[in-house]
Amino acid sequence: MTMQTKSADVVACRQARKTYGSGEATVVAVDRVSADFAAGEFTAVMGPSGSGKTTLLHLLAGLDTPTEGSVSIAGIPLAGLDDRALTDLRRDHVGFIFQAFNLLPTLTAEQNIVLPLRLAGRRVDTARLRAVTEQLRIADRLRHRPAQLSGGQQQRVAVARALLARPSVVFADEPTGALDIATGRGLLAGLRDAARRDGQTIIMVTHDPGAATYADRVLVLADGAIRDELHAPSREAILAATATATATATATAVRP
Numbered sequence: 001m002t003m004q005t006k007s008a009d010v011v012a013c014r015q016a017r018k019t020y021g022s023g024e025a026t027v028v029a030v031d032r033v034s035a036d037f038a039a040g041e042f043t044a045v046m047g048p049s050g051s052g053k054t055t056l057l058h059l060l061a062g063l064d065t066p067t068e069g070s071v072s073i074a075g076i077p078l079a080g081l082d083d084r085a086l087t088d089l090r091r092d093h094v095g096f097i098f099q100a101f102n103l104l105p106t107l108t109a110e111q112n113i114v115l116p117l118r119l120a121g122r123r124v125d126t127a128r129l130r131a132v133t134e135q136l137r138i139a140d141r142l143r144h145r146p147a148q149l150s151g152g153q154q155q156r157v158a159v160a161r162a163l164l165a166r167p168s169v170v171f172a173d174e175p176t177g178a179l180d181i182a183t184g185r186g187l188l189a190g191l192r193d194a195a196r197r198d199g200q201t202i203i204m205v206t207h208d209p210g211a212a213t214y215a216d217r218v219l220v221l222a223d224g225a226i227r228d229e230l231h232a233p234s235r236e237a238i239l240a241a242t243a244t245a246t247a248t249a250t251a252t253a254v255r256p
């Protein structure tokens, strides 16, 4: 068996494991997960609360280090990188959309969107800025500060910030969690377009089967392991798979 990843895989993990604590108190958050995420592929990660979704996302994004196993981004194994090299790799290849929007309150929407590029000392592609903000329907809100925007508009500013630099891969943890249905669907369509049109790889954690239908593929976790993998699934197929995962999981499914 070869441990090398295909060059088309933007993100890959092999036997990735993450444990917290030690001895009797050891918690296995991610249990030997192997998965590949191809260029332009939109993957949803689902599973009951406590099944390891957020931990897996952080491992794949290089925000956290596996206890065992390996993760690579853009064909580069993360294990060999020092902090500086890891920061550079994330800057060049990775975008994030967090559930909390993480916008800076004193900056306008536009200043928030271009901030990562400015901090990296990179040029802002104004045509790209216009295209992304028009597509997300915030082009007429760019001079507003976050407090002057609705929750949905703030979240779309965060999405524009993640997409602007054309990262190879965008990670999103429950990006529609705080949004009404219509706004959430607009955001999901934007992510799907980023995958289909711009070839960006999307890896999104969600507990919403409707949101997951926007993905090409759904990975269902239970107890830190991949319990099921669905391709272009219907909402009904997702509901069935997640119900089974929840019923068989030993982790308690308590939602915060």
Ligand code: ADP
Pocket: 020, 021, 027, 028, 029, 047, 048, 049, 050, 051, 052, 053, 054, 055, 056, 251
């Ligand atoms: P999910 O996102 O699917 O709800 P998480 O990845 O947040 O699951 O958590 C998976 C498991 O790991 C849970 O049992 C959780 O309590 C545990 N866990 C997560 N982060 C930590 C941590 N920093 N310290 C100890 N246990 C953790």
Ligand code: MG
Pocket: 053, 054, 055
């Ligand atoms: Mg989580």
